[in-house]
Amino acid sequence: MNILVATVAGALGAMCRYLASGTIQGRSRSDFPVGTLAVNLSGAFLIGLVAGATQLNSTASVAALGFLGGFTTFSTWMIETIRLGMPALRARAVVNLTLTLGAGIALTAAGYSLTN
Amino acid sequence: MTSRQYRSNYRRQLPALVAVVGGGLIGSAARAIVGFWLPTPTGHFPTGIFVINITGSFLIGLYLARRERAAVARLSLPFWAIGVLGSFTTFSAFSLDVLRLLTEGQTPTAVVYVVSSTVGGLVAALLGQRVGQAAG
Numbered sequence: 211m212n213i214l215v216a217t218v219a220g221a222l223g224a225m226c227r228y229l230a231s232g233t234i235q236g237r238s239r240s241d242f243p244v245g246t247l248a249v250n251l252s253g254a255f256l257i258g259l260v261a262g263a264t265q266l267n268s269t270a271s272v273a274a275l276g277f278l279g280g281f282t283t284f285s286t287w288m289i290e291t292i293r294l295g296m297p298a299l300r301a302r303a304v305v306n307l308t309l310t311l312g313a314g315i316a317l318t319a320a321g322y323s324l325t326n
Numbered sequence: 327m328t329s330r331q332y333r334s335n336y337r338r339q340l341p342a343l344v345a346v347v348g349g350g351l352i353g354s355a356a357r358a359i360v361g362f363w364l365p366t367p368t369g370h371f372p373t374g375i376f377v378i379n380i381t382g383s384f385l386i387g388l389y390l391a392r393r394e395r396a397a398v399a400r401l402s403l404p405f406w407a408i409g410v411l412g413s414f415t416t417f418s419a420f421s422l423d424v425l426r427l428l429t430e431g432q433t434p435t436a437v438v439y440v441v442s443s444t445v446g447g448l449v450a451a452l453l454g455q456r457v458g459q460a461a462g
Binding site: 213216220222227228229250254257280282284286289310311315318319 | 342348349350351353386390411412413414416417425426443451455
């Protein structure tokens with residue numbers, strides 16, 4: 211049952227990622243991957259909120275964690291970082307890596323402290 | 327943008343959206359199953375998400391390299407790269423596990439997890455690209 215809930219929620223998350231990331235990237239004139247950055251950072255903040263909210267029952271939290279798992283992505287972050295870094299290691303690849311990492315973990319902590 | 331333009335954009339995007347959702351079902355189911363098999367005990371290295379993120383990074387490199395060399399359907403990219411692999415891998419669970427390790431006082435494990443996931447993910451994606459290019 212939990213696997214089914216997580217699966218459907220994750221597919222909805224994927225749909226939201228596609229729409230949000232595409233819209234944000236489309237409005238940006240930069241080739242910096244701001245679409246993926248925006249979904250990963252907002253997803254990191256939201257998972258902190260969910261993890262801190264201990265009053266959530268288990269099905270609601272499986273659905274929320276499943277949704278955010280599908281909404282955020284690791285593989286696209288990696289491949290976009292590699293593309294920024296080609297052919298030699300460029301500053302923007304390092305920025306994409308460290309900004310996502312640092313801001314992501316800080317936002318998860320911020321979300322967690324808001325609800326816990 | 328007028329509402330008619332919005333509707334026409336939406337109609338053009340619909341097949342790709344369906345491909346993303348279909349791929350998302352597969353990727354999310356696979357992530358849920360791996361997470362069920364490899365649960366992370368409190369204070370330990372999150373093996374399940376680590377394996378998922380490294381495997382998914384390898385496969386996206388492999389997929390994109392193959393895609394440059396072979397003719398693929400228009401909906402292949404939204405299905406495989408955005409849907410299946412995009413949902414299989416996750417940043418939010420990774421970030422939450424790092425926070426948990428830090429708050430549990432497992433700072434060395436948190437550092438090992440962050441470094442091995444990011445360096446490992448980049449190496450895996452590059453390796454996937456190489457394998458995809460070598461396959462001709």
